[in-house]
Amino acid sequence: MRIYDPDEATHQALREINIELILDAPNEDLQSLVVASTTNEWVQKNIGAFSPAVKFRYIAVGNEVKPTDAAALYFSPQCKTFTMLRSGSFSANATTYIAPIISFLASTGAPLLANIYPAYISDPKTIDLNYALLTAQATIVRDGTLEYRNFFDATLDSL
Structure with missing residues (x-):
């Protein structure tokens, strides 16, 4: 389970159950x-106070932060996450x-977390609504021998 910010009520609800948490x-x-020192305080308050009763699996740093966002200034190179997958590859600037x-995640065995959802709203004239809603009855996109009826599967394969 993933939660996007610390929440004491959620932490309390997850005590002593077999659900691992990404915070x-x-x-x-x-x-x-x-x-x-601030990081240590944050970890103690939001993790240490609930562990081991809550099974924390990972701490995710940043959610959908782009290089142009103010928050990007405060990432170490190992902790940056960006939403820059376009057409099956990362954009040049990403x-x-x-x-x-x-490289950092691979060397530590940590996962790459990716938010994958149809981007219909960004291009409704080009993207078929049925393709975005997972309801297309026929192949909409061909990529070599691969065929896709929905945006989610195509994006997941691209990643």
């Missing part, structure tokens, strides 16, 4: 978390940011 450090906290992140 996000919210984007608005990133600036303060560059200071080690590659310089995402490559070190992927």
